[in-house]
Amino acid sequence: MPSLLPALLRGALLSPLKRPRPDAGFPRTSLVLPGVRIDLEQLAAYERVCGFPTGVDALPVTYPHVLGFPLAMRIMAGREFPLPLLGLVHTSIEIDQRAALSPEGEYELAVRVRELVPHRRGTEAVVVTEVRTGDRLVWESASTYLARHRTSAPAEGPPSDARVPLPALAEWRLAEDVGRRYAVVSGDRNPIHLHPLTARLFGFPRAIAHGMWTVARCLAEQPAGAAVRVRAQFRAPVLLPTAVTYAADGGRFELRGGERLHLTGETRRLIV
Numbered sequence: 001m002p003s004l005l006p007a008l009l010r011g012a013l014l015s016p017l018k019r020p021r022p023d024a025g026f027p028r029t030s031l032v033l034p035g036v037r038i039d040l041e042q043l044a045a046y047e048r049v050c051g052f053p054t055g056v057d058a059l060p061v062t063y064p065h066v067l068g069f070p071l072a073m074r075i076m077a078g079r080e081f082p083l084p085l086l087g088l089v090h091t092s093i094e095i096d097q098r099a100a101l102s103p104e105g106e107y108e109l110a111v112r113v114r115e116l117v118p119h120r121r122g123t124e125a126v127v128v129t130e131v132r133t134g135d136r137l138v139w140e141s142a143s144t145y146l147a148r149h150r151t152s153a154p155a156e157g158p159p160s161d162a163r164v165p166l167p168a169l170a171e172w173r174l175a176e177d178v179g180r181r182y183a184v185v186s187g188d189r190n191p192i193h194l195h196p197l198t199a200r201l202f203g204f205p206r207a208i209a210h211g212m213w214t215v216a217r218c219l220a221e222q223p224a225g226a227a228v229r230v231r232a233q234f235r236a237p238v239l240l241p242t243a244v245t246y247a248a249d250g251g252r253f254e255l256r257g258g259e260r261l262h263l264t265g266e267t268r269r270l271i272v
Helices: 004-017 040-050 063-076 178-186 196-200 211-219
Strands: 031-037 089-097 106-119 122-133 136-148 168-174 228-234 242-249 252-257 260-269
Touching (some): 031 063, 040 063, 063 136, 089 211
Antiparallel strands (some): 089 228, 168 242
């Protein structure tokens, strides 16, 4: 597995040199890592931070994202990747899990950048992660990462929040160190998540929770089946510390802070 620290340092050094735009070139190759085994101690730490039960014979549906994260960082920290690594914001994820993944299994990971797309606040990169057992694709995701910058291109406005809120099921008080604790178990040490001072460098008044922590925490409350499709949009940053409301109805879920909608998502059975 590639070491995260050199990638993060390289990405930080190269970030001031990047000039993001939707029509920029980007690396077209995939990084592939065979023979991946699960570190059970690290998995248990992840489960505790995100609220999943420990010792279950299937990985949390979000955990393969953590496994592929070092490969994604190696790509996004490279010279050919056009968006600055520092300040990138995870805006959405789509997951298709075709079968339950065993903690005792051996997997092949593959990560690539699929495309760059314009966003009303800058440019997004779509990063695809695939997990295989033998020749069988068992899990894949597409994540969008936003680099905020000025843009003159016409774009659609922000999504409307004119919707009926889902039924509230729980109130969670999130501590100031949620970002740091998730960074330890995920490897995602983006400075916007770690401390108010580093978050302010990128326009946030306080550190913000990782988007993948918020969706994992919600999914821990409604465990998904073995074959499942997950869609989640990170609508507004969760500033830490704070109190949030978890709401759900059937396969739909959301996270709210007062009247502000932070996260919307949905799980449904995947027909394979």
